[in-house]
Each structure stands twice: as structure tokens, then as C-alpha cells.
Amino acid sequence: xxxxxxxxxxLRAPLLLLLFVVAVFLGHHWSIESEHLxxxxxxxxxxxxxxxxxxxxVIVLICTMPDLLLRQLSLLMASSRVLSLISTLLLVIVVGxxxxxxxxxxxxxxxxxxxxxxxxxxxxxxxxxxxxVMALGLGALVLVGIWLGQDLPNPLASAVxxxxx
Numbered sequence: 001x002x003x004x005x006x007x008x009x010x011l012r013a014p015l016l017l018l019l020f021v022v023a024v025f026l027g028h029h030w031s032i033e034s035e036h037l038x039x040x041x042x043x044x045x046x047x048x049x050x051x052x053x054x055x056x057x058v059i060v061l062i063c064t065m066p067d068l069l070l071r072q073l074s075l076l077m078a079s080s081r082v083l084s085l086i087s088t089l090l091l092v093i094v095v096g097x098x099x100x101x102x103x104x105x106x107x108x109x110x111x112x113x114x115x116x117x118x119x120x121x122x123x124x125x126x127x128x129x130x131x132x133v134m135a136l137g138l139g140a141l142v143l144v145g146i147w148l149g150q151d152l153p154n155p156l157a158s159a160v161x162x163x164x165x
Contacts, residue, residue, distance in 0.1 A: 016118050019138065019141060021145070022145070023144070023146050024145045027152075030049075030052050055107075055108070056146060059111050059115065064131055119138070
């Protein structure tokens, strides 16, 4: 009976389906984008996909366990003013450089919003596992969506091939 409840979970919490669709879309978008980066800037496909997957998992981790992460950060910052200043400056500089240099803020915001909405929907139907289980489940959902989206055909490449022939 619990397996059946697990199978109907996307019907009870439809924002899980939204998270999956967003992951498929981002996987497809990144596969198109990787073709351009590989051709124009000689970026290795392995490096590109590693960065995108790590970015996705970090976003899911931050969005599913904000209370645990913020508690650890606040304990670190409360221990000393110097550590507080150093950690704040490091965080602001790293996040600022990441957002400015990669200009991927829209992808980050879309995935973070979809993850937070899925968490909210699961909380609405009173399915609240531990933060680690939630991070693992939503991370797996996002990775499967990205993997499926990566394998979708590129409509622009087929249109260019039709015009060229």
C-alpha cells in the first residue's frame, strides 16, 4: 500500500511534476548550449556537464536543507566577528563572481524556485521526510529530468539540416 501512495505522489503534489519538467527543460537547454560552447570556445563536454550537474545539486541541496545550512553558518558566524566578516565576504564574493561571470542567474533562479515550490507542495500534503531524504529524492528527480532532457533532439539542428539539404 505504501508503494501505491508513493506512485500517486505526483498526482497529490503536482509541483513535483513541475520540478521534473523544469529539469527536463534545463537538460535540453544545456545540451543545446553545450554544442555552442564546445564548438566556439573549446570547452570539454565532460567539464561542462560536471559544472551543470554540480550546480543543480548544490541548488537542490540549498533549497531542501536551508535550516540546517543556515544554522551551521550562523554558528560559525557567532563564534567570532573575524570569522563572521571573512565568511560573509567570501560568500558574497564567490556568489557575485559566479552570477556575474557565468550569467546563468536565470537557470539558477528557475531551478531554485521549482525546488522550493515542490517542497512547499509536499509540505501541503503533509509529506515531510528528513531534510537529507528530501534532498536525495529531489536531487534524483532533477538528475533524471536533466538526463532525459539531454537526450531530446535539437529542433534547431534539424531545421538547419533541412534547409542545408
